[in-house]
Amino acid sequence: MTPQSNSDARVIRPRHRPLRWVLVILLFGNAGTSFAHGGKPHTWHDLWRTWSFEPLVVVSLILTAWLFIWGLRKLWRHSGTGKGIRRWEALAFAGGWFALFVALVSPVHAWGRVLFAAHMTQHEILMLMAAPLLVLGRPLIAFMWALPLEWSRRVGALGKIGWLQKTWRVLTIPIVAWLIHAVALWSWHVPVLFEAVLHNEWVHTAQHLSFLLSALLFWWALIHGRQGWMGYGAAALYVFTTSLHSGLLGALLTFSRSVWYPSYIGLTDSWGVSPLEDQQLGGLIMWIPAGVLYAFAGLALVAGWLREAEARSLKRQQNWART
8 A cells, every 4th residue: 555645745755864863773783792792691691781783683673663653654644543554463563573673682692692592592583473473563564655655656566577476476375485484494403504603694694584584474475365364274284284393393402312503512501501401492492382382373373264254154144145
């Protein structure tokens, strides 16, 4: 949905203040990372001082928050509060944004450098909290309203390009999105790749991006797929099978008698656990709490499917009664 009138176009003319804030955040981010004690907290005292103000992450968070708030304000002023994006959807986006902040900026990020279990917690926050909440928030609508009218038209025109439409349709087929997400999850836990993540920030960034983007694709295909609410029955099955294969990976980590990722050796002792115990705890986090979240999501999808099926049945009965 995009603005229509010339007067509205004048209202959403871009301003320069956000750009100034971006520069401030870049400087602040560079300064903030220097206070992180090398990014490896070894005590609780260190942990609460290891906030990760990485410029790219902080700027992205600030920019998306500003775009959503500004676009939502314009949308609700134009169409009425709660129209286009409902209140609970706006709250869902806020929750997803906060989950990203916790995973990528809070001490959880630095903690993952010394504890595998903390690293797994970070990944589950990205894939099972941030991604579905952001998808439920429908941020693209707000983003389009935040853009200048001419920009929003150009973005909309890009979406009409034939090969892009075909690619998007293929990627959002539930089984395709399911496979992409599963491949991302399993491949990044191969010891060679995971070890590279621990020693190279670019690889680490690639891992987080692949987890987040594949999870966003997965949840979008299930929640906003072409079948709508009636596709939620099948979506629940995809959530269940994702819970199974991710739980299997967690179980393998939990019951392994050897350390998969040697880089954690020598780092976990200050937290009172051995590398193997740390790995087992990380596996349990991937297996049990994550499984509970998947079960909750699956039940919500089934509930939506049943509600829609009941509504359609009542509508058919009303139509028959009229005839």
